[in-house]
Each structure stands twice: as structure tokens, then as C-alpha cells.
Amino acid sequence: MPSRNSIDWNAPPKLPATHYTRGDIYRDEAIFEDEQERIFKKVWRLACHESEVASPGDFRTLEYAGTPLVVVRGQDGVIRTFVNVCSHRGARIVHQPAGNMRHMVCFFHLWTYDLTGSCTSIPRPEAYEKQNLNKDKLGLREVRTGRKCGLVFVNLDDACESLDDYIGDALEAFENVLTENDLEVFTYQHATIDANWKEWQETNLDLYHEYMHVALRKTQIDPKAMNQRELKVYPKGHIRGGGSGYSANYDGYSGWAKREDSKALRGLTASDFRFTHIFPCSSMNARGTIMRISTFTPLNAHQTRIEWRGMSPRSDSEDDWAMRTEHYNQYWGPFGRNVPEDLMAAELCEWNFGPAAARYQIIAREEGMRGQDDGFLRAFYQRWGELMGRSASGEGDTP
Amino acid sequence: MSISRDAATNLISAACQYLDDEDWDAFLNICDPAFRYRITVRSPEIKREMIWFNQDYAGLRDMFSVIPEHLRRLGTLLRHVSIGHIEHQAPDMAQVTSTFQCIHTDLEGRSNLLAVGRYLDDVRATSGGLRLAARNTVLATRDLGVGSHVPI
Numbered sequence: 260m261p262s263r264n265s266i267d268w269n270a271p272p273k274l275p276a277t278h279y280t281r282g283d284i285y286r287d288e289a290i291f292e293d294e295q296e297r298i299f300k301k302v303w304r305l306a307c308h309e310s311e312v313a314s315p316g317d318f319r320t321l322e323y324a325g326t327p328l329v330v331v332r333g334q335d336g337v338i339r340t341f342v343n344v345c346s347h348r349g350a351r352i353v354h355q356p357a358g359n360m361r362h363m364v365c366f367f368h369l370w371t372y373d374l375t376g377s378c379t380s381i382p383r384p385e386a387y388e389k390q391n392l393n394k395d396k397l398g399l400r401e402v403r404t405g406r407k408c409g410l411v412f413v414n415l416d417d418a419c420e421s422l423d424d425y426i427g428d429a430l431e432a433f434e435n436v437l438t439e440n441d442l443e444v445f446t447y448q449h450a451t452i453d454a455n456w457k458e459w460q461e462t463n464l465d466l467y468h469e470y471m472h473v474a475l476r477k478t479q480i481d482p483k484a485m486n487q488r489e490l491k492v493y494p495k496g497h498i499r500g501g502g503s504g505y506s507a508n509y510d511g512y513s514g515w516a517k518r519e520d521s522k523a524l525r526g527l528t529a530s531d532f533r534f535t536h537i538f539p540c541s542s543m544n545a546r547g548t549i550m551r552i553s554t555f556t557p558l559n560a561h562q563t564r565i566e567w568r569g570m571s572p573r574s575d576s577e578d579d580w581a582m583r584t585e586h587y588n589q590y591w592g593p594f595g596r597n598v599p600e601d602l603m604a605a606e607l608c609e610w611n612f613g614p615a616a617a618r619y620q621i622i623a624r625e626e627g628m629r630g631q632d633d634g635f636l637r638a639f640y641q642r643w644g645e646l647m648g649r650s651a652s653g654e655g656d657t658p
Numbered sequence: 659m660s661i662s663r664d665a666a667t668n669l670i671s672a673a674c675q676y677l678d679d680e681d682w683d684a685f686l687n688i689c690d691p692a693f694r695y696r697i698t699v700r701s702p703e704i705k706r707e708m709i710w711f712n713q714d715y716a717g718l719r720d721m722f723s724v725i726p727e728h729l730r731r732l733g734t735l736l737r738h739v740s741i742g743h744i745e746h747q748a749p750d751m752a753q754v755t756s757t758f759q760c761i762h763t764d765l766e767g768r769s770n771l772l773a774v775g776r777y778l779d780d781v782r783a784t785s786g787g788l789r790l791a792a793r794n795t796v797l798a799t800r801d802l803g804v805g806s807h808v809p810i
């Protein structure tokens with residue numbers, strides 16, 4: 260077919276509605292606000308790894324869906340999460356990204372809260388007596404917190420289902436890796452990019468874009484092994500890539516060495532490559548010797564903040580640590596070969612979807628849920644559609 | 659004779675300009691064979707020092723050779739350096755501490771600050787002239803947007 264005129268270009272693709280998306284889902288402010296309410300304020304979202312709050316008083320702050328949170332381990336050992344907003348006049352209470360505290364003191368008027376969120380002290384409280392206000396009624400807002408395989412998840416919806424029900428079996432590929440290695444976070448990075456969060460998430464779910472990555476072309480794409488790659492979709496939009504077709508020969512890239520099986524994380528061989536996504540924004544990736552957990556926060560329709568945690572066994576020697584740092588940086592560091600390419604890809608799509616130059620995108624590859632099938636993208640947009648009450652293709656919208 | 663401030667300044671300016679120009683061969687030519695380029699940063703999130711980049715001379719050469727094949731941040735970088743303290747460690751060795759700003763200019767000619775930090779450069783006097791023996795880029799900036807395929 261030759262080039263297309265504007266009518267053809269602007270017409271929806273002649274595909275089932277599950278097999279394409281329409282550009283306005285990446286830029287429409289009302290859709291973005293709807294996503295915040297219907298998705299991000301309702302789902303379990305990765306907050307941190309429990310090693311980050313290992314001891315009583317350890318805390319970690321984060322922010323998503325416009326809500327600042329502080330995750331803290333109490334003196335009783337329980338990990339709780341609070342909205343990081345003072346009950347008095349709304350000031351941010353904890354400012355540092357991480358640390359240790361015995362209680363939370365708001366800088367503004369020194370209202371104080373213990374690590375269970377109770378308000379324990381108010382300077383000169385008697386002036387509130389006339390209004391029958393006292394510290395018993397002024398605790399922090401607590402947020403649902405769950406733990407699974409060492410991962411700490413939070414949910415802004417008080418009425419949400421349990422974390423176990425939400426995740427189901429979707430972490431099965433990582434259970435051994437997460438529980439048998441006594442992991443801690445050895446490297447952490449975050450990045451803000453100019454792209455809608457779904458443009459970023461698609462780089463996690465689109466298997467076909469492997470060809471964009473020079474390092475993957477040289478180390479892991481084997482057209483003959485595509486059939487041994489399996490795509491699994493779980494309820495609630497979680498997905499997993501696995502199978503023997505996923506393996507990598509790291510010495511295929513100039514300057515990189517083979518990875519030794521003896522250095523692999525427990526539960527993996529050195530050449531194993533696995534990934535799992537927990538809808539909508541939490542991921543695990545493993546490449547033999549290294550593992551990464553990641554998540555992201557949509558900031559507005561056109562900006563997304565992404566966080567990555569590199570995990571290593573607490574028992575690592577200095578040499579192991581150096582090896583893991585090197586392997587992690589090859590692909591996933593901010594100066595790595597892969598992650599900057601994925602971030603660029605998301606921004607370059609934003610260049611076109613943001614100002615409406617691109618109308619539709621096609622997610623129609625079918626390979627029987629093997630190889631480079633677009634089944635992950637379709638599963639993601641199916642779940643997105645269920646929660647949003649609309650189709651990502653625009654089908655059924657009033658024009 | 660110790661390494662003069664002028665000579666050290668010229669070397670570090672040249673290193674930055676070669677990187678800005680992506681003239682990798684010229685950059686490697688002013689590096690010692692034992693050269694190592696590290697980029698480190700402290701994470702207040704995990705309360706640790708991290709290494710984000712760590713390559714020796716051969717590793718850099720291999721890495722540079724594949725650069726043209728990669729999808730990369732578009733536009734150019736400019737490393738603006740202010741040379742501070744020079745510590746003479748031996749007659750032929752000095753450590754130079756500089757501050758830098760790395761500015762990205764996009765394809766439309768718009769410039770934005772990408773990163774700031776310090777360079778800790780080891781410079782060595784050799785019979786062939788002054789050489790960069792090691793660079794440790796200590797980043798203050800931790801959010802690098804799309805990141806970079808080349809060291810800052």
C-alpha cells in the first residue's frame with residue numbers, strides 16, 4: 260500500500276479494538292486524572308524493599324498519586340505507612356528520603372507522632388479545649404501496607420483487597436530469588452523523563468523492541484529460540500516472561516565477559532533472564548547474577564518518575580559486590596547500554612503522541628503467546644480498560 | 659619538577675573538549691594506559707556510596723567502539739570545568755579537584771543543565787607529556803533523565 264492521505268491516517272486501524280491504542284490516552288489530562296483515581300489510588304504499589312526499613316525506627320519516604328508517604332518500622336517491628344502530612348496545618352513532616360527516627364516531629368509547631376501514627380504531644384494544648392480538640396483525635400492517616408517476599412507494597416485504598424489476593428501467583432518466578440538470597444539494595448537510581456507513564460510502561464511490556472537494543476541484539480536475540488519463550492498473563496494484569504528461550508550470552512557484547520554460574524543468585528543460572536510485572540507499575544527483572552526491582556510514578560500526563568533498585572545478597576564479599584555492580588551497570592545503570600535507550604524510546608514516542616502527531620499505535624503481533632507476541636501489551640490495556648471503564652483504542656467513545 | 663597548574667588545566671580542558679566532541683581516540687590518547695574512569699554518587703535513599711560507571715582504558719576503548727550503534731540522547735554535551743585545588747603527590751603525579759557543570763544542548767539549540775559535581779583527576783607527567791591517569795566523577799546530580807551512553 261502506498262502512503263496514506265489524512266482520512267486514512269486518522270481512521271482507526273482495521274483491527275480488533277484490543278489490538279491498537281488511540282493517541283489521546285497518552286495526553287488527555289482528564290484521562291490522566293481518571294487514571295490517578297481509578298488505577299493508582301486503588302492498586303497495590305511497590306514502596307520499597309524491607310531491608311530498607313530493617314530496624315525499628317528506619318523509614319523511607321515516597322510519593323505517588325499526589326500523596327506523600329512515609330514507610331516506617333515501629334518499635335514493635337511492624338512496618339506501617341502514613342500519609343506524610345501533619346494533622347495540624349498540612350506541613351510535610353519527614354523530609355529525608357531515608358533515615359531512622361524515634362518519633363515524627365513536625366517542624367512547624369512541633370506536633371509529635373509516634374511510629375504507630377498516634378499524636379503524642381501538642382505544645383500548649385489547652386487552647387484547643389474550648390473546641391474540644393485533643394491529640395487523641397489527631398493521629399496521622401495510615402495507609403494499607405503489605406509484605407510479600409521481602410517487598411513492601413502500599414495501597415491508598417482503605418477498602419482494597421489483600422496484597423496476597425492482588426498478586427496471586429504472579430511472583431512465582433521470583434519467589435526463590437527474593438526469599439533465598441537475603442537481599443538488600445546495593446544500588447539505587449531514579450530518573451524523571453518527559454513521557455506519559457504508559458509510553459514508559461510499554462518499553463517494559465513490548466518484547467518486539469529488543470531489536471532497538473544493541474546489547475540485546477548481541478547477547479540474547481536468537482530467532483530460533485523464540486518458540487521457547489513463554490508469555491504468561493495472570494489475573495489483574497500481571498505478566499511474566501520466561502522459558503528457556505530467555506537466556507543471554509554476555510560475552511557477545513564488546514568488552515563484556517561471560518557470567519559464571521557460581522556467581523549467579525540462588526534460584527538462577529548465570530544466563531537466565533526473567534521478568535515479572537505487577538500491574539500497573541512494579542517490576543522485577545533478573546539477569547543471572549543481578550536482580551532489579553523497579554517502579555514508577557506518573558507525575559502528570561507528560562512526565563514520569565522511575566525508580567530502580569539493584570539487589571544483592573547481604574553476604575556478598577567486596578569482590579562479589581564489584582562484580583554485581585559491573586553487571587548491573589552494563590544494562591541497567593544510568594550509564595548502562597539499555598536503560599538510557601528505553602528512556603529515550605519513551606521520550607521519542609511522547610514527541611509524537613504528546614502533541615497528537617501520532618494517532619494510533621498497533622499492538623497486533625500474535626505468536627501464540629511466545630516469542631515477541633504483543634500479548635503483554637494487550638493484557639496491560641485490557642486491565643487498564645477494565646479499571647478505566649473505557650477502551651484504550653477509543654472504541655465506544657463519543658467522538 | 660612538579661606539574662604546573664597551567665599544564666594540568668590544559669590537560670583537563672582537553673579531556674573535556676574531546677569528550678564533548680566525541681573524539682574518543684583523541685581522549686584515549688591523553689590517557690595513561692592504566693587509566694580508569696569512574697562515576698560515583700552517594701544515595702541518601704539507601705545511604706550508600708554507589709558506582710555508576712567504572713571502566714579501564716581497554717573497557718573504554720571497547721565501549722566507545724560500539725557507541726555509534728546505540729540509540730542515544732540526541733544533541734551535544736558541554737562540560738564546563740572550574741579547576742580548584744591541585745595537590746602534588748609526587749614529582750610526576752598530582753591530583754586535581756575541579757567542579758563541573760555538564761550542559762546538554764538539544765537539536766533545537768536549547769541548553770539545559772544535565773549534571774553537576776566534582777572531577778577528581780589524577781594527572782601524571784610522562785616523557786610524552788602530561789597524561790590523565792584516573793578520573794573520578796563525583797556526581798551531585800542523581801536524576802540524569804534519560805541517562806547517558808558516554809561518561810560525564
Ligand code: FES
Binds near residue numbers: 345350365366
Ligand atoms: S503544621 Fe505540623 S505542627 Fe503545625
Ligand SMILES: [Fe+2]
Binds near residue numbers: 462597600601
Ligand atoms: Fe528495552
